[in-house]
Amino acid sequence: MNTASPNGTASPNGEALLSLRDVRVSFPGKRRRARTEVLKGIDLDVRPAETLGLVGESGSGKTTIGRAILGLVPVASGTITFGGERIDTASAARRRALSRDLQVIFQDPYTSLNPSLTIGDTLAEPLIAQGGDARGTRARIAALLDRVHLPADAADRLPREFSGGQRQRIAIARALALRPRLIVCDEPVSALDLTTQRTILDLLLEIQDDTAVAYLFISHDLSVVRAMSHRVAVIHHGLIVETGESAQVTTAPEHPYTRTLLLSAPVADVAEQRRRRERRAEASPER
Numbered sequence: 001m002n003t004a005s006p007n008g009t010a011s012p013n014g015e016a017l018l019s020l021r022d023v024r025v026s027f028p029g030k031r032r033r034a035r036t037e038v039l040k041g042i043d044l045d046v047r048p049a050e051t052l053g054l055v056g057e058s059g060s061g062k063t064t065i066g067r068a069i070l071g072l073v074p075v076a077s078g079t080i081t082f083g084g085e086r087i088d089t090a091s092a093a094r095r096r097a098l099s100r101d102l103q104v105i106f107q108d109p110y111t112s113l114n115p116s117l118t119i120g121d122t123l124a125e126p127l128i129a130q131g132g133d134a135r136g137t138r139a140r141i142a143a144l145l146d147r148v149h150l151p152a153d154a155a156d157r158l159p160r161e162f163s164g165g166q167r168q169r170i171a172i173a174r175a176l177a178l179r180p181r182l183i184v185c186d187e188p189v190s191a192l193d194l195t196t197q198r199t200i201l202d203l204l205l206e207i208q209d210d211t212a213v214a215y216l217f218i219s220h221d222l223s224v225v226r227a228m229s230h231r232v233a234v235i236h237h238g239l240i241v242e243t244g245e246s247a248q249v250t251t252a253p254e255h256p257y258t259r260t261l262l263l264s265a266p267v268a269d270v271a272e273q274r275r276r277r278e279r280r281a282e283a284s285p286e287r
C-alpha cells in the first residue's frame, strides 16, 4: 500500500533507506565522570523518497539524532544503517565518501555558509572534492542555482549579499550538489519569517518530486511537520513514543504525549485556541 503524500506523490513502502535500532547517545554530565543519556534507545526508519517528520519539544534529542546519523556525535550503542551499510562505525574516509548520498541542511542560514567564499565556490567545494572537472562543475553550479530559483550571477556573490531565505536556498543547493539519497533537514525554516518559510518548504517538496530524495525532517513545529511529512515520529525525552502516518499521528494520536504536543501547538485561530483551552481543562480538571 502506498501512503498519501503532502505533495501529491506516494510514499513507497518496503526496505528502509536509513534505519536506527536501539541507538543510545550520552554526553558528559555535570558531575565528574557522570554521563547524561540523551538518546535512550531510538528506533527509526526512513524509506527511499519519503519524508519522515521528527517532532518533539526543545531538548528532546532531535538534533542529536541528526548528528548521530551524520557521524558528528559518537553512538554509545545500537546501530545505524544506510543503504544496507552500517554507518555508525564508519571510518572518517568512508564518512567523506558517504557525504555523496547523505547530506544536511541546518537551521541557521547565517552561520551555515562560509562568509568568505562566493556562492560559486561554496557549491564547487563538494563537486571538486568528489573529483569533478572545471567545466562540469561550472555547469552543475548553474543547474543548482536554477534548481533553487536563484539567478546565475549569484555564483559570483558572497553570502552577506543574500537574505535569510536566499541563503537557505543556497544551503539547499549545496546539499543537492552530489545528488544525495537522503537529506537531514534540521529545523530548516525556523529561523525564517512565515512567508519565506512557505517558499522554502514548497521548494523542498518540489525537489523531492523531481529527485525522489528522502528527508528526515526535524522540527518542533507540528504544523510544519504535518505539511511536509508522509510519516511522523514523535520524540519525548530521548525516546520515540509514536510513529505513524502523518494524518493519523497529527489528528488522532495514540500516545498521551503526542496529544499534549498537539494541544500546545500554536494556532492563529482564536476559536480554535478557546476549544483547545477547554480540551486541556477537561484533560486535567485539577488545574
Ligand SMILES: Nc1ncnc2c1ncn2[C@@H]1O[C@H](COP(=O)(O)OP(=O)(O)OP(=O)(O)O)[C@@H](O)[C@H]1O
Pocket: 027, 028, 038, 056, 057, 058, 059, 060, 061, 062, 063, 064, 065, 220
Ligand atoms: N555536545 C553536547 N554536550 C552536552 N550535552 C548536549 C550536547 N548536545 C546536546 N546536548 C544536550 O542533549 C539534549 C538534547 O539536545 P538536542 O539539541 O538534541 O535537542 P533538540 O530536541 O534538538 O532541541 P532543540 O529543538 O532546542 O534544538 C539537551 O539537553 C542538550 O543540552
